[in-house]
Amino acid sequence: MATAVVRNVIAERRIVIVCRLVLFALLLAGWEFYGRFVSDVWSSRPSLILARLWTWAGDGLLLHIATTLTEMACGLLIGAPVGTLLGLVLGRLPVVAGLVRPIIFGLYSIPLVTLAPLLIFWFGLDLAPKVILVSIVTFFLLFFTTFAGVQTIDRELIENYRLLGASRSEVIRKMIAPACLAWILSGLKIALPYSLISATVGEMLLARAGVGFLLMYASQQIDITGMLSALTVLMVIGVTIGEAANKLERRIMRWRLLVA
Amino acid sequence: MANGQELLKLEGVSKAFERDSGAIMALAPTDLSVEREEFVALVGPSGCGKSTILNMVAGLLRPSEGRLTYDGRPVDDLNLRVGYMTQRDTLLPWRNAGDNIGSPLELSAHKTSKSERDEKIHRMIELVGLQGFEKHYPGELSGGMRRRVALARMLIYNPETLLMDEPFGALDAQLKLVMHDEIQRIVGIGRKTVLFVTHDLAEAIALADRVVVFSGRPGRVKTVREIDLPRPRDVFRIRFAPRFTELHEELWDHLQDEVNRD
Numbered sequence: 001m002a003t004a005v006v007r008n009v010i011a012e013r014r015i016v017i018v019c020r021l022v023l024f025a026l027l028l029a030g031w032e033f034y035g036r037f038v039s040d041v042w043s044s045r046p047s048l049i050l051a052r053l054w055t056w057a058g059d060g061l062l063l064h065i066a067t068t069l070t071e072m073a074c075g076l077l078i079g080a081p082v083g084t085l086l087g088l089v090l091g092r093l094p095v096v097a098g099l100v101r102p103i104i105f106g107l108y109s110i111p112l113v114t115l116a117p118l119l120i121f122w123f124g125l126d127l128a129p130k131v132i133l134v135s136i137v138t139f140f141l142l143f144f145t146t147f148a149g150v151q152t153i154d155r156e157l158i159e160n161y162r163l164l165g166a167s168r169s170e171v172i173r174k175m176i177a178p179a180c181l182a183w184i185l186s187g188l189k190i191a192l193p194y195s196l197i198s199a200t201v202g203e204m205l206l207a208r209a210g211v212g213f214l215l216m217y218a219s220q221q222i223d224i225t226g227m228l229s230a231l232t233v234l235m236v237i238g239v240t241i242g243e244a245a246n247k248l249e250r251r252i253m254r255w256r257l258l259v260a
Numbered sequence: 261m262a263n264g265q266e267l268l269k270l271e272g273v274s275k276a277f278e279r280d281s282g283a284i285m286a287l288a289p290t291d292l293s294v295e296r297e298e299f300v301a302l303v304g305p306s307g308c309g310k311s312t313i314l315n316m317v318a319g320l321l322r323p324s325e326g327r328l329t330y331d332g333r334p335v336d337d338l339n340l341r342v343g344y345m346t347q348r349d350t351l352l353p354w355r356n357a358g359d360n361i362g363s364p365l366e367l368s369a370h371k372t373s374k375s376e377r378d379e380k381i382h383r384m385i386e387l388v389g390l391q392g393f394e395k396h397y398p399g400e401l402s403g404g405m406r407r408r409v410a411l412a413r414m415l416i417y418n419p420e421t422l423l424m425d426e427p428f429g430a431l432d433a434q435l436k437l438v439m440h441d442e443i444q445r446i447v448g449i450g451r452k453t454v455l456f457v458t459h460d461l462a463e464a465i466a467l468a469d470r471v472v473v474f475s476g477r478p479g480r481v482k483t484v485r486e487i488d489l490p491r492p493r494d495v496f497r498i499r500f501a502p503r504f505t506e507l508h509e510e511l512w513d514h515l516q517d518e519v520n521r522d
Binding site: 154156157159160161162163164165166167170174175178179181 | 318320338339340342343344346348350352354363364366367368369370413417
């Protein structure tokens, strides 16, 4: 009985996957058909995009991808820890938090990617302004989720831990930080796609490399195939990051299960 | 057993909480003194300020008026000489039973080497009868086991005074008796001073040297009774002793009015 049910579930999953692939292939085929027999001026077509990606691959595509990924990684490595740390500390200092809250909310009310032009003026054309943009965006995301996480911790738990002999910094390091881990991981999960957005927006504005630069360059040439090729690359990066975020999510779930 | 030295003293201690609707009196001016190695049970209806007293002794709250001294000195900061076992579960859910028990020894106040810590954890696990459950997380333990972990965690750093706020309130009757037996044994061995809050009168009489009955809202001391049952006590059978019944009836008379009023 039970094995039959399991077998059914697996079979159903297989059918879903096959249907998805068929649907995807049909869409691509339709696009290709339209481009080949009607017009490919404004819509290009999959075979042209594939060919372009092949050309690019021999001509520095990896460098562009590496540039974007480097900006994301560096930005995350700066923004996420700083945001987490400040969230933990301010979460425990309600008076200071009250003081700086209007400043933080004011800054956060700016659509952050619009800081890009200013950052380019300040920090130049290369990696620096994009890294800083990504770190600002991820800083805020991690700060807010961590800060919210700290607020959910029961005062009684903290007081009890203090009575067991914990100093103020030990309360943060050994009790609040691990208790907020699920929140911090959720913040990271949101920050991953945002890091891609901010890195590419920065590149589109002014850059010498990066997938956003490829996209912008193609658009300046009114090169539809080039633009769609760059978007395809972004999609692949985005999907990969989404998968990483889902893995993170599953870890969060396991953690929650353990804690509950 | 008390040894005549005064350890804890409340003189006219009261506590009012500020609320939007005005101040709420939780504890009317109260005098109470506890001797070293004495086991004092505080009994009364809910909301009579029993837990407030424990919080003040722990230094988590300040008295609104009056003077509260511990070992001759006013309590004006966290009182790290007490261990506090609250009604609620305060174990760290991401650490297993053994690590939870050992957690106080990882803190700067009781810093202990890893080998010594492991040895003490091992001893505590045996003391509270949790052999084989060291690696289990709190979420995988029963309510009674979690209470034992909390008890062991409180005892491992050897505080001289134990504050217990309805520590076994959520346990079933049989398990409660087992825990009483353990508490009595441990307190006897460790020569601890205990302030034990409960609303279970039988529990108070079975364990304590002295029972303080509180009246409700605002809390005030209604009566204080020495419990002259000989020690060591057999907590499983003491309920059937004639002297226990007498004390229970006498104190119940005081408590009944309060419970009915609630």
